[in-house]
Each structure stands twice: as C-alpha cells, then as structure tokens.
Amino acid sequence: MSNNPSIGAVASFVGLVREVAMTLEHYPGMTENSIRKIAEEARSRWQVIDCTVIHRYGDLRPNDQIVLVAVASAHRGEAFAACEFIMDYLKTRAPFWKKEHAAEGSRWVEAKSSDDDAAERWRLRQGATKP
Amino acid sequence: MKVTVRFFASVKEQLGRELEEIEVPAGISTVGGLRAHLRARGGRWAEVLAETRRVTAAVNQDMVKPGAAIKPGDEVAFFPPVTGG
Numbered sequence: 001m002s003n004n005p006s007i008g009a010v011a012s013f014v015g016l017v018r019e020v021a022m023t024l025e026h027y028p029g030m031t032e033n034s035i036r037k038i039a040e041e042a043r044s045r046w047q048v049i050d051c052t053v054i055h056r057y058g059d060l061r062p063n064d065q066i067v068l069v070a071v072a073s074a075h076r077g078e079a080f081a082a083c084e085f086i087m088d089y090l091k092t093r094a095p096f097w098k099k100e101h102a103a104e105g106s107r108w109v110e111a112k113s114s115d116d117d118a119a120e121r122w123r124l125r126q127g128a129t130k131p
Numbered sequence: 132m133k134v135t136v137r138f139f140a141s142v143k144e145q146l147g148r149e150l151e152e153i154e155v156p157a158g159i160s161t162v163g164g165l166r167a168h169l170r171a172r173g174g175r176w177a178e179v180l181a182e183t184r185r186v187t188a189a190v191n192q193d194m195v196k197p198g199a200a201i202k203p204g205d206e207v208a209f210f211p212p213v214t215g216g
C-alpha cells in the first residue's frame with residue numbers, strides 16, 4: 001500500500017479473541033476462494049486501491065489476533081465502508097467455525113442473527129453507497 | 132452419479148464423518164435432494180440433517196441454496212452457519 005500517491009486513506013480492522021481460548025476450523029480451498037470473492041465484491045462497490053485480508057485458523061488464545069482487514073482508498077469514506085463490508089461478509093460467508101474451550105468444556109459457537117443482519121444491510125444498500 | 136461429500140465443524144463431529152464418496156441414486160439432482168437422501172439413513176443422519184436444523188451447503192466450494200443442481204464429480208459440503216471473523 002506504500003508508494004502510491006493516490007492513496008489518501010487506509011482503514012483497518014483487527015479482530016481479537018475475547019476471554020476464552022478457541023480453535024478455528026475452516027474449509028481449505030473454499031476459505032481462500034470466498035475471501036478473494038469478498039474482496040472483489042468490495043472492489044466492485046468502492047474505489048479500493050488496495051486491500052489485504054488475513055484470517056487465522058487453528059488454536060488461538062485470548063488476546064490473539066483472529067483477523068486483519070486493511071483497505072486503502074483515495075478517501076476515508078470509501079476505505080471505512082469497504083473495510084466494514086469485508087468484515088460483515090467474512091462473518092457470514094467465509095467458511096470458518098469457532099469452537100470455544102472453557103473450563104467446563106468445549107462448545108461450537110452459535111451463529112448470531114445480528115451478523116446476518118449486518119451483512120444483509122449491504123445488500124439493501126447496494127448501489128446507494130457506490131460513488 | 133458419484134459425488135464427494137464433505138462435512139465440517141459440528142456437523143462433522145456429530146456425524147463422525149469428514150469425507151465420503153457417495154453414489155447418488157438416479158432421480159436426485161439437487162443439494163436438497165442429496166441432504167434428504169443422507170437424512171434417510173436414519174439415526175444421527177436424520178437428526179443432524181433434519182429440516183429444522185440450520186445446515187449450509189456448498190457445491191464446488193460455493194455456498195448454495197437447497198435447489199442448486201449437482202452433477203457427477205461435484206464436491207458437496209454440509210456445515211453449520213459460519214462463525215469466523
């Protein structure tokens with residue numbers, strides 16, 4: 001993202017493990033494809049100059065970083081929107097599953113309907129936020 | 132036709148199976164049809180793939196709706212709603 005004078009804004013998001021250790025399972029192959037597609041979708045909606053997504057899998061401990069999304073754009077509005085869009089879509093479309101390991105045992109994390117709602121609003125806003 | 136079926140996360144654990152080559156009977160041409168076929172095995176299969184359970188399907192690594200077509204050689208996957216990010 002460096003050395004490009006048209007970049008005026010870089011927005012980034014880092015997701016961290018909260019309180020409980022976990023193992024992240026994923027679907028090798030589909031994971032990479034889905035992240036690529038989500039990034040392409042973001043590029044088609046906003047003027048993204050560059051973007052990076054890193055998502056971890058395997059065993060993670062509290063405070064570990066799970067995911068990084070960074071988006072470079074000419075202006076902050078586009079960078080913020082594309083970054084949030086990528087995160088919302090990752091949450092609902094990338095094949096990762098969290099299994100938490102608490103003292104009383106391990107359990108698969110249930111999907112949250114609020115995550116579906118967060119992704120859905122981008123569908124409703126399609127076009128509206130496009131430059 | 133033959134397809135490869137993969138299972139992930141809680142679905143994989145509860146079925147005790149990760150990967151299976153399945154000879155799909157004639158007349159079954161969709162992901163939903165394949166799910167019903169597996170459900171008909173009874174026991175854990177009926178429970179884990181019950182219509183009331185939220186199970187997502189993918190064909191050749193793309194998430195699809197139950198009506199999506201399957202063809203010979205496809206990789207079909209069943210898994211719970213995703214929880215990454």
